[in-house]
Amino acid sequence: MSEAGGNVEHGLSGESSPDVAPREYTVASGDWQELPDVVEGGEMVINMGPQHPSTHGVLRMVLTLDGEMVLSNEPVIGYLHTGIEKNTEVRPWVQGVTFVTRMDYLSPLFNELAYCMAVEKLLGVTDEVPERAQTLRVILTELNRVSSHMVWIATGGMELGSTTAMIFGFRERETILDIFEFVSGLRMNHAFIRPGGLAADVPHDFELRVRQVIAELRDRVGEIETLLSENPIWVERNKGVGIMDAETCLSYGVTGPVLRSTGVAHDLRKAQPYCGIEQFDFDVPVTDTADAYGRYLIRIQEVYESLKIVEQALDALPGGPVMIEDQKIAWPAQLALGPDGIGNAKEYISRIMGQSMEALIHHFKIVTEGFTVPPGQVYVPVESPRGELGYHVTSNGSNKPYRVHVRDPSFIHIGALPPLSRGLQVADIIVAVASVDPVMGGVDR
Amino acid sequence: MSDSSSDSGSRRDVSDSSGGDELDVTDLDITEEEPPGEEETWHRRGGPGTANPNMAGGEAFRLRDQRRPAVQLSEELAALRDHIVAAFGDLEVEAFRGELTLIAEPDRVHDLVAFCRDDPDVRCELLSDLSCVHWPGMERVEKAVETTGWPTYEVQDEGRIEIDYMLTSITHNHRFRVRTSVGDEGGTIRSVVDLYRSANFMEREAYDMFGVVFEGHPNLERILMPEEWVGHPQRKDYPLGGVEVQYKGAVIPPPDQRSY
Numbered sequence: 001m002s003e004a005g006g007n008v009e010h011g012l013s014g015e016s017s018p019d020v021a022p023r024e025y026t027v028a029s030g031d032w033q034e035l036p037d038v039v040e041g042g043e044m045v046i047n048m049g050p051q052h053p054s055t056h057g058v059l060r061m062v063l064t065l066d067g068e069m070v071l072s073n074e075p076v077i078g079y080l081h082t083g084i085e086k087n088t089e090v091r092p093w094v095q096g097v098t099f100v101t102r103m104d105y106l107s108p109l110f111n112e113l114a115y116c117m118a119v120e121k122l123l124g125v126t127d128e129v130p131e132r133a134q135t136l137r138v139i140l141t142e143l144n145r146v147s148s149h150m151v152w153i154a155t156g157g158m159e160l161g162s163t164t165a166m167i168f169g170f171r172e173r174e175t176i177l178d179i180f181e182f183v184s185g186l187r188m189n190h191a192f193i194r195p196g197g198l199a200a201d202v203p204h205d206f207e208l209r210v211r212q213v214i215a216e217l218r219d220r221v222g223e224i225e226t227l228l229s230e231n232p233i234w235v236e237r238n239k240g241v242g243i244m245d246a247e248t249c250l251s252y253g254v255t256g257p258v259l260r261s262t263g264v265a266h267d268l269r270k271a272q273p274y275c276g277i278e279q280f281d282f283d284v285p286v287t288d289t290a291d292a293y294g295r296y297l298i299r300i301q302e303v304y305e306s307l308k309i310v311e312q313a314l315d316a317l318p319g320g321p322v323m324i325e326d327q328k329i330a331w332p333a334q335l336a337l338g339p340d341g342i343g344n345a346k347e348y349i350s351r352i353m354g355q356s357m358e359a360l361i362h363h364f365k366i367v368t369e370g371f372t373v374p375p376g377q378v379y380v381p382v383e384s385p386r387g388e389l390g391y392h393v394t395s396n397g398s399n400k401p402y403r404v405h406v407r408d409p410s411f412i413h414i415g416a417l418p419p420l421s422r423g424l425q426v427a428d429i430i431v432a433v434a435s436v437d438p439v440m441g442g443v444d445r
Numbered sequence: 446m447s448d449s450s451s452d453s454g455s456r457r458d459v460s461d462s463s464g465g466d467e468l469d470v471t472d473l474d475i476t477e478e479e480p481p482g483e484e485e486t487w488h489r490r491g492g493p494g495t496a497n498p499n500m501a502g503g504e505a506f507r508l509r510d511q512r513r514p515a516v517q518l519s520e521e522l523a524a525l526r527d528h529i530v531a532a533f534g535d536l537e538v539e540a541f542r543g544e545l546t547l548i549a550e551p552d553r554v555h556d557l558v559a560f561c562r563d564d565p566d567v568r569c570e571l572l573s574d575l576s577c578v579h580w581p582g583m584e585r586v587e588k589a590v591e592t593t594g595w596p597t598y599e600v601q602d603e604g605r606i607e608i609d610y611m612l613t614s615i616t617h618n619h620r621f622r623v624r625t626s627v628g629d630e631g632g633t634i635r636s637v638v639d640l641y642r643s644a645n646f647m648e649r650e651a652y653d654m655f656g657v658v659f660e661g662h663p664n665l666e667r668i669l670m671p672e673e674w675v676g677h678p679q680r681k682d683y684p685l686g687g688v689e690v691q692y693k694g695a696v697i698p699p700p701d702q703r704s705y
Contacts, residue, residue: 078669083685086678090685090701121542250570250615253643266615376541379574379611379622392576392609403679405576407611415646444669 050079056433057440073421075414080444088404092370098191104442106151109144110384112193118380118393119195122373133197133322134275139313142306147176148385149299156434160237172220175213196324200335207314214307221303238293242432244420252416256387260286261294268383280312292435329371332363370399408442545621554625555635561612569612575647577655578607579680604629606655636662654679
């Protein structure tokens with residue numbers, strides 16, 4: 001390649017020969033070329049991610065460095081954008097559950113819960129959801145919180161080089177995913193919580209298995225604590241790293257364990273309780289260290305608190321239906337175990353196919369067309385493992401959502417990375433990002 | 446002996462007297478009279494004669510809402526509403542399902558949000574959420590009144606984008622919404638990044654998805670879509686896309702073109 005040609009291709013003499021387009025090396029957005037490698041005073045711009053094992057997902061961070069020290073951190077997101085919010089607008093209300101459960105893939109049940117609570121609030125049927133369904137929702141979401149925190153231990157540990165923590169975390173998480181599979185048939189993306197209740201009742205030995213898992217988890221989370229809490233490497237890497245005070249947290253909208261690590265005991269399960277969670281006795285763990293180590297301690301304590309809630313909820317689990325009585329909202333499926341797995345019950349099929357024409361029409365209409373929802377807007381927040389997960393749902397009175405907007409805590413927390421990482425070493429960026437626990441599926445939606 | 450025989454005798458008397466034809470008829474009358482007011486559901490009313498298939502749904506809400514009383518604002522929220530309205534002058538106020546919404550003109554939103562942040566009785570530390578809803582021109586649902594079933598449509602020449610600021614106070618444990626509307630072609634509004642840093646990403650998302658320009662935003666770029674992207678995907682005039690699929694000989698249209 002000649003020198004002149006090289007210059008033209010790189011756009012250095014683009015003005016003299018405008019017919020030759022400058023060659024571009026783009027990283028998706030086209031801004032790669034505009035970033036100077038070296039800015040004044042020996043500062044350097046480094047691109048970290050999006051494909052990097054330590055950025056906690058498909059997250060790209062443009063770091064301005066002075067030696068090892070981070071001067072600024074510009075997070076770039078959107079690599080997992082799937083348009084789920086747009087997709088929910090063209091499908092009936094019930095099908096929205098199947099979409100939103102795929103957003104924050106580590107806490108799918110929280111997404112389902114918040115969406116369904118929003119639909120129920122729009123319908124005005126929040127009080128009519130059966131108590132058994134509400135209590136089961138609490139049990140399932142609290143188990144989900146434990147599994148999500150376990151993945152945090154696993155990935156956070158792996159990013160610091162502790163493969164034992166990774167193995168431990170994923171092993172513990174698997175026990176909970178087994179329960180979810182046992183209940184809903186799926187390890188993730190369950191679509192088990194539906195507007196009006198649950199898709200089906202839990203199997204008869206659900207309680208027994210959950211109690212076994214709780215006992216097992218208490219031991220094993222203790223193991224993780226023994227492994228990490230006093231571990232000199234873990235303490236060195238985490239203590240005093242990623243400090244963000246309460247004022248910054250609030251200004252940047254940060255909630256969840258990160259906010260609680262600054263001493264603000266804000267938990268939506270206490271502040272605005274949902275699904276009858278206020279009847280159970282649990283504490284909101286708080287530290288005032290405001291660093292990554294404090295967030296680790298909080299998450300470990302939250303696991304114990306969640307297990308406590310699940311145990312109490314199992315004790316208090318009432319009988320009865322798990323779907324709302326109103327046949328104009330309730331999903332008509334009446335599931336039973338057949339020779340080839342779970343399916344519609346034989347009695348139900350024979351009734352709609354052989355006995356009642358109206359029942360068949362009703363079944364057909366509510367499955368294809370769904371129910372209509374009164375026009376209006378609601379905002380329903382729940383306390384997800386990462387913080388306030390809010391669903392702002394708008395209805396225009398039709399059988400599809402007019403607009404579903406998700407306030408995902410991970411998205412908001414990524415916005416707080418610049419103040420969090422200013423002045424850190426490059427290696428500590430990884431700790432700081434891990435301690436925030438962003439899930440990129442929820443960030444990009 | 447005598448007691449028990451007299452007891453059984455009296456019981457028999459009662460059952461005998463109620464076993465007659467007349468009482469059967471009254472029983473039937475009761476069962477037929479009482480439920481229709483309460484139990485009648487919309488599929489029974491909205492029969493095959495309804496022109497708009499969705500009208501049956503509207504009937505449903507009227508009936509449902511007769512049974513389900515509207516959720517009122519809590520006392521705290523009502524007091525808060527009075528406080529803000531007293532301090533801020535004429536604000537349109539909306540209450541739906543126990544949620545409070547304050548509606549202001551776009552040029553007053555910044556002041557209103559600043560007031561809600563700084564006033565000791567409101568003290569919203571968190572801007573929880575900022576989201577938009579696009580109502581294209583010529584068709585817009587007018588106010589959703591909780592007791593009516595079907596929305597009334599107001600024909601409108603210009604499309605609007607509704608911007609909702611969800612404000613949360615941890616101190617007072619309340620949350621409410623500030624709502625405003627801008628035009629959907631080149632609508633601008635003053636940014637609230639100087640009040641809440643969390644608005645940075647939220648406003649970038651709103652700009653990316655709806656094309657609303659936030660004046661004074663430090664870095665108003667696309668955030669979820671690539672920078673060179675054309676169009677704003679969450680707007681109603683932006684198609685979802687998709688192709689039709691075949692299943693066992695039947696052709697299923699893409700999701701945004703289905704009739705159901």
